Amino acid sequence: MDNPNIAQFNTVNHYSSPSPDFLARRVARYYQERVRDTWDGEHLLRGKQPGKDTIHLSSNDYLFLAGHPRIAQAQSDVLLNGGNDKLLSAVFLLNEENSYHQFEQRLASFMGAENGILCQSGWCANIGLLQSIADEQTPVYLDRFAHMSLWEGARSAGAQAVAFHHNDPRHLERQILKHGPGVVAVDSVYSTNGSVCPLADIAAVGNAHGCAVVVDESHSLGAYGARGEGLVASLGLTGQVHFRTASLAKAFAGRAGFITCPTPFYEYFVCESRPFIFSSALLPHEVARLNETLTLIEQDSWRRDALHAHADYLRVHLAAMGYNVADSQSQIIALESGSERQTMVLRDALEARGIFGAVFFAPATPKNRALIRFSVTAGLSTADLQRIVDACHAIRREVGLADWPSTRRMRRIGREVYPPLGAAAG
Numbered sequence: 040m041d042n043p044n045i046a047q048f049n050t051v052n053h054y055s056s057p058s059p060d061f062l063a064r065r066v067a068r069y070y071q072e073r074v075r076d077t078w079d080g081e082h083l084l085r086g087k088q089p090g091k092d093t094i095h096l097s098s099n100d101y102l103f104l105a106g107h108p109r110i111a112q113a114q115s116d117v118l119l120n121g122g123n124d125k126l127l128s129a130v131f132l133l134n135e136e137n138s139y140h141q142f143e144q145r146l147a148s149f150m151g152a153e154n155g156i157l158c159q160s161g162w163c164a165n166i167g168l169l170q171s172i173a174d175e176q177t178p179v180y181l182d183r184f185a186h187m188s189l190w191e192g193a194r195s196a197g198a199q200a201v202a203f204h205h206n207d208p209r210h211l212e213r214q215i216l217k218h219g220p221g222v223v224a225v226d227s228v229y230s231t232n233g234s235v236c237p238l239a240d241i242a243a244v245g246n247a248h249g250c251a252v253v254v255d256e257s258h259s260l261g262a263y264g265a266r267g268e269g270l271v272a273s274l275g276l277t278g279q280v281h282f283r284t285a286s287l288a289k290a291f292a293g294r295a296g297f298i299t300c301p302t303p304f305y306e307y308f309v310c311e312s313r314p315f316i317f318s319s320a321l322l323p324h325e326v327a328r329l330n331e332t333l334t335l336i337e338q339d340s341w342r343r344d345a346l347h348a349h350a351d352y353l354r355v356h357l358a359a360m361g362y363n364v365a366d367s368q369s370q371i372i373a374l375e376s377g378s379e380r381q382t383m384v385l386r387d388a389l390e391a392r393g394i395f396g397a398v399f400f401a402p403a404t405p406k407n408r409a410l411i412r413f414s415v416t417a418g419l420s421t422a423d424l425q426r427i428v429d430a431c432h433a434i435r436r437e438v439g440l441a442d443w444p445s446t447r448r449m450r451r452i453g454r455e456v457y458p459p460l461g462a463a464a465g
Contacts, residue, residue: 161286261290
């Protein structure tokens with residue numbers, strides 16, 4: 040059945056004026072080429088409605104903290120005591136001693152950094168940082184799988200974005216020798232397929248050639264390290280990485296971003312970064328939420344232990360069933376089905392069994408490498424894990440697993456463990 044929006048877009052009604060031709064053509068092209076022709080009139084992001092017994096694998100609340108009563112209490116205490124009276128850009132807080140700056144210092148110390156900057160989101164942190172350290176004369180070297188905010192930051196800076204092969208320090212070095220010193224930007228854990236960056240090698244190449252090294256720790260902060268300090272600190276690389284960024288909407292279960300930096304850089308950034316200057320500061324109740332969350336992250340090491348144990352369990356069982364999950368080394372596990380239409384089949388098969396993952400497709404992935412991402416959390420039970428395994432085992436023939444491009448790639452390099460479709464999950 041056709042998506043009703045296709046027909047409705049150009050309909051003039053009481054609430055809208057006719058769209059200019061250039062806009063109408065652009066939007067119509069989306070509905071015609073993507074929704075109608077590729078998705079058969081459905082929508083890849085609109086599947087079955089979750090039920091009460093649904094297992095959600097689409098949330099980034101890795102440590103299962105979002106609904107914690109201590110976090111809610113910390114927020115409500117500030118709200119009920121009238122602590123939200125300042126609505127302004129954070130640039131105007133530069134000369135104040137307040138909970139905002141206290142949290143910046145606390146989180147920076149937690150990450151083993153000299154100082155840190157609290158931003159409105161991880162997106163703003165990455166764009167604002169690259170916009171303020173790169174320019175037209177500064178190439179920005181980006182892993183092909185680096186988060187889109189890093190690519191957008193290079194574009195905002197007017198810098199040349201130079202891609203290098205995923206997790207390939209040797210190719211990075213060849214690109215630097217060709218284009219000159221600049222900024223090297225990578226993720227510590229890649230959000231699409233769950234792979235982990237070889238940070239020591241990447242940092243060594245960057246430093247050897249006079250580059251600034253930026254690491255986005257959005258998916259490792261809170262989840263890695265003895266206290267959750269992230270991969271850079273836990274690997275002893277703080278002296279080799281110039282800046283770390285993070286979205287605090289993952290393990291921190293909030294809405295903010297963060298940048299580690301040397302103290303002299305702080306004031307420069309505050310007066311240079313356009314996203315920082317022209318966005319409102321976090322409110323005190325939001326800072327209180329993040330501050331209490333940090334306390335729980337430090338205290339509850341069992342959450343990290345459970346998170347990684349659950350991810351290991353799923354990876355082992357999915358691989359034994361023939362799913363190509365070899366790229367995943369983290370709590371992010373991708374079932375790469377290939378085409379968007381095939382991913383719709385996978386989505387429906389999983390959701391029919393109460394398993395809801397996150398659908399990723401271009402531009403979040405390369406074309407024809409669409410996937411369902413499982414974000415594992417510490418809150419999954421043993422029964423949940425077994426149910427996920429059973430569902431993935433049951434659907435293999437239904438979703439055409441044997442013919443997925445990712446399965447064929449796995450066969451070519453000889454790292455498959457592929458039992459017959461009728462075999463038990465193990």
